[in-house]
Amino acid sequence: MFRRTFWFTAGAAAGVWATTKVHTKLRQLTPESLAAQAADKALEAGHRLKDFALDVRAGMARRESELGEVLGLDAPVDPEPPVSRRLAVEARAQRPYDEHDYDRTHREGSNSRTSHNRNEDH
Numbered sequence: 001m002f003r004r005t006f007w008f009t010a011g012a013a014a015g016v017w018a019t020t021k022v023h024t025k026l027r028q029l030t031p032e033s034l035a036a037q038a039a040d041k042a043l044e045a046g047h048r049l050k051d052f053a054l055d056v057r058a059g060m061a062r063r064e065s066e067l068g069e070v071l072g073l074d075a076p077v078d079p080e081p082p083v084s085r086r087l088a089v090e091a092r093a094q095r096p097y098d099e100h101d102y103d104r105t106h107r108e109g110s111n112s113r114t115s116h117n118r119n120e121d122h
Helices: 002-028 031-071 083-094
Strands: none
Touching: 002 031
8 A cells, every 4th residue: 555655646746747847848938938038148149249349359459559569650750751752742743734644554555435434335
């Protein structure tokens, strides 16, 4: 008699446990629950991505300052261009505009009547 009671109680407990597990799993698989889980995962991924972006920005700023120090980019800027550049700019300013400057940049033998309009039918 004691054996039967023991096995009856064990079976009932196993049934209750299995039923509880199945109902819990079914509640987790409802559309509302799945949507909430997806939203939580998306928020978590967003926070991780934001942390990563902040780390990258901090690293970029640190590296940029290191390079600026090494290359001397923090030095005051000289407003006067180098002599060779200044002479080239002054020479160009003194020379009148030549309408053939445009043609010199293109290959020789190109047809001057050719239209460069991409919207024109060919």
